[in-house]
Amino acid sequence: MKFLEKNLVELDAAVTSPDEAIQTAGNLLVEEGLVEEQYVEAMVQSYHKNGPYFVLAPQIALPHARPEDGVKEASVSFLRLMHPVRFGSAVNDPVHLVFALGASSSDEHLEILQKLMALLNNPENVKKLMEMTAYSEMESLLGGIHS
Amino acid sequence: MKILCVCGLGQGTSLILRMNVDTVLRQMGVQADVENTDVSSASSERPDLIITSNELAESLAGHPSTIVIVNNYFDLNEIKEALESHFS
Numbered sequence: 001m002k003f004l005e006k007n008l009v010e011l012d013a014a015v016t017s018p019d020e021a022i023q024t025a026g027n028l029l030v031e032e033g034l035v036e037e038q039y040v041e042a043m044v045q046s047y048h049k050n051g052p053y054f055v056l057a058p059q060i061a062l063p064h065a066r067p068e069d070g071v072k073e074a075s076v077s078f079l080r081l082m083h084p085v086r087f088g089s090a091v092n093d094p095v096h097l098v099f100a101l102g103a104s105s106s107d108e109h110l111e112i113l114q115k116l117m118a119l120l121n122n123p124e125n126v127k128k129l130m131e132m133t134a135y136s137e138m139e140s141l142l143g144g145i146h147s
Numbered sequence: 148m149k150i151l152c153v154c155g156l157g158q159g160t161s162l163i164l165r166m167n168v169d170t171v172l173r174q175m176g177v178q179a180d181v182e183n184t185d186v187s188s189a190s191s192e193r194p195d196l197i198i199t200s201n202e203l204a205e206s207l208a209g210h211p212s213t214i215v216i217v218n219n220y221f222d223l224n225e226i227k228e229a230l231e232s233h234f235s
Contacts, residue, residue, distance in 0.1 A: 050155030050186070053200045056163065056220040064159045090201050091218045103158045113163055120221045121167070 025100035036070030075102035157185030
């Protein structure tokens with residue numbers, strides 16, 4: 001399981017569309033060998049087919065596809081957008097924080113979602129994610145959560 | 148009481164919702180059977196409540212189950228308020 005490790009975090013990416021945001025967050029997982037390239041394409045297709053339901057809180061998107069679309073290891077990357085992007089969510093737009101989820105079919109899937117919820121269920125943590133300037137701040141944030 | 152949490156794929160988003168719904172129900176001290184699935188499977192199921200997002204609620208229009216919309220899946224208070232009226 002790889003959860004928001006240094007190479008999976010990119011702050012202030014200059015993307016201009018939902019597709020580009022999903023691809024950039026997904027490519028962080030591809031570069032670390034955690035998902036296949038086709039998984040990123042499946043995430044984009046799921047967005048086109050099912051809409052922006054994965055914008056599951058104000059400013060937060062959690063794009064993902066199915067384990068069989070090419071996940072090698074349960075994983076989550078984080079992309080903070082330099083300029084918020086509208087995904088078409090009536091209530092939660094615009095998106096500022098993108099977490100790409102490599103959804104595995106193992107027990108680690110549940111475990112990694114619990115970690116993500118421990119982080120995002122607390123509005124104080126979301127505020128810190130919006131404001132952090134370096135990865136070291138992410139490390140201390142992750143050190144303080146318990147799932 | 149059977150509750151179905153619904154998202155596009157039934158893999159990630161609905162599982163997060165289900166875990167937070169479980170937490171809220173525990174806090175409320177009520178028992179329910181909570182499961183999660185994708186939107187197309189949901190159309191053939193008949194739970195007492197379907198909990199989902201604004202967008203997917205539109206695709207489930209006409210479904211015989213009561214549909215409850217949650218906008219912020221990480222806001223336990225919002226989930227609690229959305230559920231309370233159905234457990235009184």
